[in-house]
Amino acid sequence: MGSKRAMLGNGLGEALGRSLGEVNRVFDLFTGSAAVAWHIGQRYDATVLASDLQEYSRVLAAAVIERTEAVTDRVWVDSWIERASERLFDHAQWAEIAKLQENLGKIGASEAASSARDQYLGDGFPLSKAYGGYYFSMWQVAWLDALRATLPSQSGLRDLALASIIQAASRCAASPGHTAQPFKPNESAGKFLIEAWRRDLPSIVRSRIDDIAPRHAKREGKAHCMDAIELADRAKPGDLCFLDPPYSGVHYSRFYHVLESIARGDVGEVSGSGRYPNRSDRPVSDFSMSSRSKRAFDDLLAVLARRKVAVIITFPAGSASNGLSGEDVKALAADHFRIEEEKVSSRFSTLGGDLKHRAARQDADELILTLSANV
Ligand SMILES: C[S@@+](CC[C@H](N)C(=O)[O-])C[C@H]1O[C@@H](n2cnc3c(N)ncnc32)[C@H](O)[C@@H]1O
Incomplete structure (x- = not known):
């Protein structure tokens, strides 16, 4: 759910490439499957710093961005x-x-x-x-x-x-x-x-x-199990921050709790046929709560604007279940940054049948906003 792998070949890769010209460091603040952190680390001469609330995402990102050489021996x-x-x-x-x-x-x-x-x-x-x-x-x-x-x-x-x-x-x-x-x-x-x-x-x-094992970064990066806003606070002018925040009104930890247990190496008590751990053992995010998502986004953008960094945001173009829409995200972004480019791309690499169904097509459309600091 939510992996940007397909979109990297479908508009997002180009948007990132255009913004990466002079950049020394790239922050992937909601790294998830780490598809974007790997993509940048492997291709560009920039240090990648990644964060996610989930430990399993930290592990996936670290496995590539923290190495500068391929592992060849088996x-x-x-x-x-x-x-x-x-x-x-x-x-x-x-x-x-x-x-x-x-x-x-x-x-x-x-x-x-x-x-x-x-x-x-x-x-x-x-x-x-x-x-x-x-x-x-x-x-x-x-x-x-x-x-x-x-x-x-x-x-x-x-x-x-x-x-x-x-x-x-x-x-x-x-x-x-x-x-x-x-x-x-x-x-x-x-x-x-x-x-x-x-x-x-x-x-x-x-x-x-x-x-x-053959994948590695050009420069040694670092992955953190950390709140996005905490890592954002370490950004400096000249950095590029990529934001692919949650758009679901259900916490991601509900979907990925098994992978999280494997990453942590312990499980605790689980219950029901979903084998969920206790709520207190699952990371929760303000971005997945409709009463808090707007504020969370606004707070994060305010930190990044103060840090005078360039930003790329992806978000569903229509309405998302965390209460935000592409239009809301654009309005929030315009409060803090200059919008340099706005594109709509498909989350899937092949559009196929989706084109026949307008609703399905809209579900698959994703906004890509490229922002630069207001000086
Ligand atoms: C849309 S997914 C990111 C997908 C990712 N770009 C990829 O290609 O797989 C959103 C991610 O944000 C993480 N997340 C939610 N709230 C967070 C927060 N406050 N700080 C850091 N990560 C957070 C979730 O755990 C989830 O992995």
């Missing part, structure tokens, strides 16, 4: 997988878990789910306790626990390894699009659940490493 991957395998193969229930995995597709989804939910692997396997038999098969999530517990400790490798587990977990999660609710083990959704549970998680981790 010996560490073999020893990491070896350490994790030992943890699993030594476990008294491993044979049973491997058998359950083999039986996926041969037995019904509801039997597979209840057998998985009956397993308890002990305190050393917190992700398995929370998500086994829901978002993941017991075999997949035991691998997640074992890989998470045996991460390499060398700086430069730890975030890379953790990012590859996070991305692999996201690809394996048995849920539609994000981790807000797993598929149910019933007639209609059971086949999707089993299809997801059969994905080979450790192989996907290896392929994510092969994708991330």
Whole structure:
């Protein structure tokens, strides 16, 4: 949800490129999947600083922007997988878990789910306790626990390894699009659940490493698990700040809590079929509350205007569920900055059928505002 990857090839990449001419530092203040932080760090001679309220986003950004060289050796991957395998193969229930995995597709989804939910692997396997038999098969999530517990400790490798587990977990999660609710083990959704549970998680981790390891930044950057306004306060004249704030009226932490648990390495109590942690354990954002989003945006823009930086904002062109619209964002921006350029782009790389449906098309339209400091 909300990744700017497609838009980078669809107007946003050019807008960023045009503004990057003389810039030394770029701030990606709501980094999310880190698609924009990676894009800039890999292509431009500028230091990238990224922030997000979620730790998993910090990890994804750090895995690339904090390295200035590709990681070519894979010996560490073999020893990491070896350490994790030992943890699993030594476990008294491993044979049973491997058998359950083999039986996926041969037995019904509801039997597979209840057998998985009956397993308890002990305190050393917190992700398995929370998500086994829901978002993941017991075999997949035991691998997640074992890989998470045996991460390499060398700086430069730890975030890379953790990012590859996070991305692999996201690809394996048995849920539609994000981790807000797993598929149910019933007639209609059971086949999707089993299809997801059969994905080979450790192989996907290896392929994510092969994708991330060659990427690196031209200059060493830094990712922070931090409020955008706090990092914004460190910006200086000559910096460029990219803002892709929440537009959803539901907190992002509701959609990505499983990835957040993996990043943090602990889960706490979870409840319900969504396996949500307590509200107090989930980051909340004023940008996702319709009573506060306008004020939050205005406060952030005021800080950036005081810091005399250039800004690029993306926001849905129509009305968003956090109570703001593209027009509201434009009016707020004009209070603090000079609007240099205004473009509307599609959030998707292929427009296809959306063009036939005006409402769908409007949903997919995104405003790109390029702002310069009022001097
Ligand atoms: C629209 S998404 C960003 C998507 C990102 N540009 C990408 O390409 O994946 C908004 C992000 O802002 C984060 N967020 C929400 N409130 C925040 C705040 N006050 N400070 C920093 N990050 C925040 C959310 O966790 C979420 O990851």
